[in-house]
Amino acid sequence: MSAVMITRKVRKWEKLPGKNTFCCDGRVMMARQKGVFYLTLFLIVGTCALFFAFECPYLAIHLSPTIPFFAALLFLFVIAMLLRTSFSDPGVLPRALPEEATFIEMEIEAANGNVPAGQRPPPRIRNVQINNQIVKLKYCYTCKIFRPPRASHCSICDNCVDRFDHHCPWVGNCVGKRNYRYFYLFTTSLSLLTIYIFTFDIVHVVMRSVDNGFLNTLKETPGTVLEVLVCFFTLWSVVGLTGFHTYLISLNQTTNEDIKGSWSGKNRVQNPYSHKNIFKNCCEVLCGPTYPSVLDRRGLMQDDMPVSATPAAPSSSSLSSSNPVPQTTKTTAPLIPNEHTPDDAKPSIADSAEKSPSPREELPPAQKVPPLASPETDAETALAKDKIH
Template identity: 65%
Template sequence: MTPGGGSGPMKDCEYSQISTHSSSSPMESPHKKKKTAPKRKWEVFPGRNKFFCNGRIMMARQTGVFYLTLVLILVTSGLFFAFDCPYLSEKITPAIPAIGGILFFFVMGTLLRTSFSDPGVLPRATPDEAADLERQIDIANGSSSGGYRPPPRTKEVIINGQTVKLKYCFTCKIFRPPRASHCSLCDNCVERFDHHCPWVGNCVGKRNYRFFYMFILSLSFLTVFIFAFVITHVILRSQQTGFLNALKDSPASVLEAVVCFFSVWSIVGLSGFHTYLISSNQTTNEDIKGSWSNKRGKENYNPYSYGNIFTNCCAALCGPLSPSLIDRRGFIQPDTPQLAGPSNGITMYGATQSQSNMAAATPLLQSEPSITSEELPLPGKTSLSGPCATLTLGQPTPPSSMPNLTSDTGLTDMIPLKEEHEGHQFLTPEEAPSPPGMLPSGSPITHSHTMHVLSLASQDSLHEDSVRGLVKLSSV
């Protein structure tokens, strides 16, 4: 008999079909949160850095000296190409402006690459990781038994036969890897930290050291190149019109010569110092601290050196570039909101966040078949063939506790025995009745001896059939 029939016991139990595919389904949470645009990790980055171009450019917060570097390079090179190169290309060779242009673009490229990249920032520990590390420190130092003395924050590792101490960073809550250090200006731990260079507006570390070295080396060549040919220009003009007239004809050359003269010494000296560091595979931080100085002992040596100048240079300049560890342009994963339960007291199976939660709430999604609310015998409903499930031994439970049913005991444990209740017989699995207490007393449905086990073809059909059965029960 159809639900909308003219007469019969189901006339009083009419129900309307619920669409489980619409957006207004009652299975959805009434407290659904609004979707917000996900944030990127650079927007909540804990260090003192500035980001541009949606996190693609990463710099230190103090960038004033970096802009001064840009101005000095652009102004000096611009004056050289505008006032000196035309005369030099005509009197000497057109190759002079070509070589100068190549050096200029190489200097600018390496400068921007050094300034705008991640120097090798190490990610900070999460609260769970920091708490676990604190427990490990307490256990390793015996502080868990009680005491006022804080445990030492160092670890020792052996690298190529040399003992290296790993220091604990109280800001990042990590033990810094070998050769890493915490930059106080950027407030980050940087891998293979060399130094913080205000002239490039960034730290110099593992990921941008080779570009920094190529920048200062090429800048040294450009500075010497400009200074040499500016002097050549002034000398050639002095031979024609005199020295004072040459200075009046090309006043820009005087400014270029002054800037190059005072900067060439520091730039060339810095290039030579870093050439020495690369050849010995050291960092500026290690050299200043004297980490591998012979003054500390005869057995104190640099464990990172390959013992060959050529190999050390190749390792620093030609080795593979390590990837960034902070994923600054990645999205922050929001916490999954917990769905609120229905307020009418009826458990709606299948209305959970994911398929795994649905399997826990709906017994038909378990690996072993079990009984759900849809399996209750209803008048006029055609039974489908399927495996018979078993119930646990215990007190009758309402439908909300159905996920706790297991198959540890037999079905006969829940069925009254023949000796205890006369008139009843042992039933086959196909004739097993519903467990007592599942339906209100006095309902005609409770006296049925037919068990219907629903074998679903898809998750949607399970969803829809479960709702239908529950609506029927509530209407009864």
Template identity: 65%
Template sequence: MTPGSGSGPMKDCEYSQISTHSSSSPMESPHKKKKPAPKRKWEVFPGRNKFFCNGRIMMARQTGVFYLTLVLILVTSGLFFAFDCPYLSENITPAIPAIGGILFFFVMGTLLRTSFSDPGVLPRATPDEAADLERQIGNTEDIANGSSSGGYRPPPRTKEVIINGQTVKLKYCFTCKIFRPPRASHCSLCDNCVERFDHHCPWVGNCVGKRNYRFFYMFILSLSFLTVFIFAFVITHVILRSQQTGFLNALKDSPASVLEAVVCFFSVWSIVGLSGFHTYLISSNQTTNEDIKGSWSNKRGKENYNPYSYGNIFTNCCAALCGPLSPSLIDRRGFIQPDTPQLAGPSNGITMYGATQSQSNMAAATPLLQSEPSITSEELPLPGKTTISGPCATLTLGQPTPPSSMPNLTSDSGLTDMIPLKEEHEGHQFLTPEEAPSPPGMLPSGSPIIHSHTMHVLSLASQDSLHEDSVRGLVKLSSV
């Protein structure tokens, strides 16, 4: 519109229309609130662990020694491939660097697989599960102790199960609020219960348990071969060079060989010894934790024989190294499921407490749509009233009970005209749906009830002019 066209009132009218259209109602927010992004379970994990790559990598919190392991392997292998392999490949065989490369990649792969995986952490009990378990434990201890005495401390919380004829105690974990399965233990460094717990290894930066023990064993075994391989061929390189140019000149020509020999010499004993120890554990189907505590004996005839051993070295090795890998129980990359919000009540001014929507629908529509001899309904508060005194009474002849959300309507007119009733000698009942004609616009008996409040029933009944007086009385009473 141009400034010279139209009159003043017209401009005001248009201005008010634009202003009303642009203003937002008080019930609507001008900016929609963004829903918070769902969190993954690793972000709120209760244990002392570190996660990387969106929860795909799981490690212990203390990883300094793990980085030292990486540096030692990478530096020693790198020096070997850079200073020794060219001479050995030229003077002996090209297979030496090829075999060394295969061993190196196998060592690195098993190390990272051991360090970055879930060792078999057991999920902690939810608050409801913990409360229920505490209640069961309390009842059991009260029964065992008789009456709860003042200064008496209950015995340790344990359960006993029988595995292959051997009694095994399941201990209660006060941190995770669970009874630990057999062979499980709580790691104090990671603050987790680990299934088939072997030990916490700082060199790999993780616990060693059911899900990564085979990779740990293959790591130390392959590392033993790599260490022996590097040490042997470093010595061979130095000897061959010393035969040509002398020992001192050989050291000057390849100074890295000295460093490699020193590192391998001091580490080969511990690595090879550790590999032999775990080979013994696998052959007897034991864990480091059980062996240190002396839990089981290898002799079958003794009382504390190992119930987990198959009695055969080959079978024990196959069970530990070739069995199926169990899935992770903590689902660290799964999303946290928020609590399901409760459905809001109807927004027609009538607030409902203590009853579901279906119950309120049934209470409102039953007198007009049901053919039951007696009914009850939930108490629903009305505007201006706190409670209803009691449930509906038994239906009698000529006196149908009004909806539970309204007062008694027998003193006013005419609700009896809406549904004709029939007298019977044995009792008073509504007519069957075939015998009682339904008013226009009402649902037939047996159809699903979808109305959310009584006023909707009134709007249906108001379509029939024959019930005008009854509807007027209902509306009058409902406004009280």
């Protein structure tokens, strides 16, 4: 059995390292842990469905028909921003090729020189200048690259992400350079939708309580009670998250930089990416150009796949030619023909070949045949009998 290499063309997303999952032929890119994302989608869709089923019919008649209209617009915008954040490439950086990684390692060894045994090698960093300030680029031992400024390696997705903000399980993806604005728009619109539903839930209960009483209203509309509870506990977290990211955008700072204290630590290093103006910082983050993906997920590449070559099953004709099967058909003609044997009864050469046993077939033990007596032996036997008589 031997292996044969077959070259076939595959999409590049099929061979990308990391812990991401791809759908729709590489168009959709998410993290592998998507359980919390499904919970987010269920809470948003479920709460809005209850609002449209219980409150909207009553409020559209007794208050204004524009209430369900604006609720539908907010709901569609929230779902669009959620899917745009979850299904997009956050800015994953490609890993170095084996040749590139070898070259970088040689450069690092040449720069650091021989390190004595037992001594820790110096950190692998490079210094670049941004807005008259030195910024250190750290080396990623997994991706074998020097990460660009503001990039970091996500341990959950196992990829380096450009302008890494954080990994958000609620959207099932990393938040980085390419999807941060959509994440911010998602949290902002979700805050507005939560406030909108919570407010009109209270209005609905108050209006019906005037005629039916408060307790009877709660019994008649159990969906409203569930909506109020969900919105009440969601409101604080979502609105607080939106306020925190508004603060970060005004400073042109990421969550990762804020947690590590990169620009507010002991060294008091100023943020080189801030324009010292809130309006300019917000415009850069929210209105800047859309950066293309550097992965080329749907590009084609050649892949060598080993395939085990098994020998073909021999045909019946080859088996019969290589290993002839002995025939068991009996013939009435003698094995050694003589002149008394008629011509039609004489065995042919083919019949004798078929009758002859193969080397693998065991022959029955031969019977002992007494030797034929010669004429001289017969005479001596007769004289002996006469003497006896």
